Amino acid sequence: MPSSTDRESELLQALVELADTLVDDYDIADLLHMLVIRCVDLTGAVAAGLMLANQRGGLQVLASSTEQTRLLELFQLQVDEGPCLEAFGSGETVIVEDLSTEAQRWPRFTPEALAQGFRSVQALPLRLRKQTIGALNLFGDQVGVLAPHDLKLARALADTATIGILHERAIRRAEVLTEQLQTALNNRITIEQAKGIIAHAGDLEMGQAFEVLRDHSRRTNTRLSAIAHDLVTGTIRAADLLSGSTSSPGTP
Template identity: 40%
Template sequence: MSREQKIAETFVELADTLVADFDVIDFLQQLTVRCRDIFAVTDVAVLLAYPGPQLYSPAPCDPSPTLAAVLDLALGSGPALDAYRTAAVVSPGNLASAPSAWREFTIQAREAGYTYASAVPLRLRHETIGSLLLLRATDSPLPADDLTMAQAFADAATIGLLHARTLEVADTVNEQLHTALHSRIAIEQAKGFLAAHRNTSLDDAFATMRNHARRNRLLLTAVARHIVDTGDLPLPSAASPRRHPADGVAND
């Protein structure tokens, strides 16, 4: 598949939120997977400010402890927080000359091997709901065209999330956002287990989980928890809750 085809597919996926069985965890995970696949970045993470004004990280693309440590500090300083607060793209260049206000984030990021860090806001008009953090471990910054496209993805994702929040399924979406951090942990554990068990990549393991959830109309988090608990994908009748707004995410 060409890069242009991947970009077109991504926009279609980001627009596909006006459905009764919308799964916000699946949506955020797929956004990070697509960004890492299309752009020349090492890692990607979504940081949300919901509920309340503080950022948290529901959907990193990699479950490594190293990235987790970087994201913990990104919540308090660095490009992701600045992009959220200013509702503007933040791409200052090499982390070796990053702003002094980013000191703790910069130290952790450089120790993890990252050389460049950029972020774009998740925004719609006057409302900003978070940011998209793009980490790079190369000798050059993210190309300007990629950063522009990343902002377009972030804008489309924000529109999708806000539209989903205003529909009949608003309570379900809000609850999923509220529990996204805990859901992410289960998903990353399941990805790692499935990848090791099937001798495949983390991205392929995630695709297997996601396709199984969609094919059987199950929440992605329900599939992940079943894998963690039993070691295998659930049968259609063995996992709950179903992907339906009335069911909510009480078990997540």
């Protein structure tokens, strides 16, 4: 364990790095790798691993302090049991002081963890309010639990990382919605332009021109916006649409 001064300095650096996720672009893989390494450096854990839920709610191993830990985390997913899965499913911290007593709880995971030299584990859910997005495993090579202040420290780092991840996801969703709205607006402008072209070419009312567009869309199984774009850019001619239209007037 680092000295008190070094530990405070490393903790401050870790919090600064995590806080950067709220104000700047960041690599989520790098963030989570930093998180597990900091947890090992700053607490009594000998190894750490982290799983994060994908968009469908399935867990994936995203970071681990050692290759040994990564394989053990993957094993949890393979056998569908273990502290990380339990913490994610319940949204509650899972604390196991002595893994050798948990053979009935996790009959396949426990022997594998013991064979890897781990004797204790604490799994912390990555949770904000009622939303759980993953879990952090902290392994020990001795029977016992982390000191309360070490567990609180790991919890603080996990909470800060959770906020950063959810913040980034919210930005992405907002960007997608904004892009979808802009696309819809752009398509509507293009459709209005296409209606004008057809109306002028066929001496039609705008409502009738829209029906020509819609008829062609249905007849060719092509998106209305795609046909309008092709018409505006000259890829197809208004005469091509007018010659195939037999619809009655309508209103868009």
